[in-house]
Amino acid sequence: MTFTFRQLQEKCKEHQQDLYAVFNDLSKVFDSVHRPGLWAILSKIGCPVALVDIIRSFHDGMRASVIENGERSPEFEVSNGTKQGCGLAHFCSVSSSA
Secondary structure, three states: OHHHHHHHHHHHHHOOOOOOOOOOOHHHHHHOOOHHHHHHHHHHOOOOHHHHHHHHHHHOOOEEOOEEOOEEOOOEEOOOOOOOOOOHHHHHHHHHHO
């Protein structure tokens, strides 16, 4: 990634173009998504209600537990964030902060 970024810098300088970069801490992106905001943003940008409902169904009722020293905690509800690997996480964290 560093090599690629350096190449972009050089090309932009060579062609006298501005370069804008954003760096995200992806470990926080997944955990920081406000779900009601996610549904509102998706609706606002024109996602069909049926699609928003499908995406919401992946997250509603999400439960987790923690394993510490080989012992599993009781399950608890996860009410914010998206599942790791969800392609919506990055989009929503950027949009909700704007």
